[in-house]
Amino acid sequence: MDLIFLGTSSGTPTKQRNVTGLALLEETGSNWYLVDCGEATQHQLLHTALSVHDLQAILITHVHGDHCYGLPGLLASAAMLGRKQPLTIIAPAGVADWIRATQQLTALFLPYTLQFLSVEELGSWQHNNWTVRALPLSHRVPSYAYCFTETTVEATLDTARLAAEGIPPGPLWGLLKKGGEAVHAGRTLKGNDYLLPPRAPRRIVVGGDNDNPDLLAEACATAQVLVHEATYTQDVADKVGDVGHSAAARVAGFAEAAGLPHLVLTHFSARYQADISASPSIDDIRAEAAAQYRGQLWLAEDFARYRLNKAGQLSLVG
Template sequence: MELLFLGTGAGLPAKSRNVSAIALQLLQERGTEWLFDCGEGTQHQILRAPVKLHRLEKVFITHLHGDHIFGLPGLLSSRSFHGAPSPLQVYGPPGLRSFVECALSISSTHLTYPVEWVEVRPGVVWSDERFEVRCELLDHVVPSYGYRVTERDKPGALRSDALKALGVPPGPIYGTLKAGGRVVLENGTVLDGREFLDPPIPGRTLAILGDTRPCASVRTLAQDADVLVHESTFHSDLAPLAHQYGHSTALDAAKMAHEAGTHALILTHISARYQDDVTHLLDEARAVHPNTYVATDFWTYAF
């Protein structure tokens, strides 16, 4: 998995930071890309990044503030102009569909592909045999959600040496055993694939949050995650202002990550007042959670 930050600013675009948008690239896992939030100008950022609209499979919107959604009608339109035929699933709070369909209707924009709209509420919003995505309601001035993406555990490696020691040659039998199946050999011996597998390989877990004050839902989403992407609109010297407007400081984010046992913390949604220097944001977060990074536009993080 790889995160590519297309916009890392808060509220309004700045010279060095566009507003919120994050691409989750699942090219090895699914051959697709997912997008989290879509602030104004996201499609312009995509032109400068290795993101392809025809590979875009899902869009997850955290909340309905403009710096997180104003780019979505244009992006959907551009995906249509690019000739993408595949369906697109869009997940978000109530009102998102009305906003986008109104913009498309008034502008006489017709999409060439179907859009499936999913109105999210706390709990699992989508799953298949490889991944599960769930969301929780956060604490902001409007309904705002965080998403937790969980990759399911993978079967452990097949212990082929043990099979060869039993005289079982490589072939289709190995595939059956690798899948955990049972095989009956010509001599009547029954082999159970589960007895020839190493322990399962743990799946990766990612939490991406919308705007929020510190709250219990953050800990729920971030618990033991490999990566937590957390807003960090302000430094702690502006904590009263942050909490008044439903935001977190870098110190808040670090405390949440520490309490949840998160491996890596990535700070984003940075106020324009810090565009020239984020050192003090990073320093106060790392004092609590050393494995912390501040995202910049077009920065990537693989895990």
């Protein structure tokens, strides 16, 4: 699974950062999911290889505009580009109401079906080899995280043991991998004896706006990656007051306590400048988080692309 950040600014866009949008791309290299769709997400897509024809679902964390105002334009452009297959939108009920109102009031005709799933009643949603759960967060309006977990993990043959026992590669290996039985040199071989213990399913937690990371403790206990907002440094958060966001220190402290191997911070206030010689700069957020967290820390940038491999290791690939 690849994570491609389409926007990493909170509230308003800057020249370097758009408002929130995150693409999760399956290993097929085409099927993808979009978590949040701030204004101009479709413009960001023009600079990637992602196609609206391959979009499997859109998941919205909450109703604030910097997370959903790109939806009508994206849906309209998908129509103009000829999309015909239904599109699933998982979102707070208010977002569905807003899209319906937008269709009606702005004469937006879509030649494909929108399948709205209310996040409030989602339970879990299964698609391809991923199971998605929604987890309630704490913000000024109802906000959710989406937890993506691999549904099934493919079996892996113990090729070292097969080689040691002189069982050569071939159709027989395929049979054993499926857990079947086979006869070789007069011996009956059982597939289960030649399968390695299954690896851990991959799990990625993508938070919406949230001032209480502890709400993600259970999901993060078995996750390899948490993507979470770090809107402010603690000093600015203290000045701004209670607006439902997390400071970098808070999120990083949570990730450390949860033993998370990879933490990707995003949704930075526009006051944090890209130029690290400026003040405040994005490096202030990095330094504050790094002081609390010993795992692998990333500060997302627009168009940064991370890959979570089957071993559960996250790396920057573009």
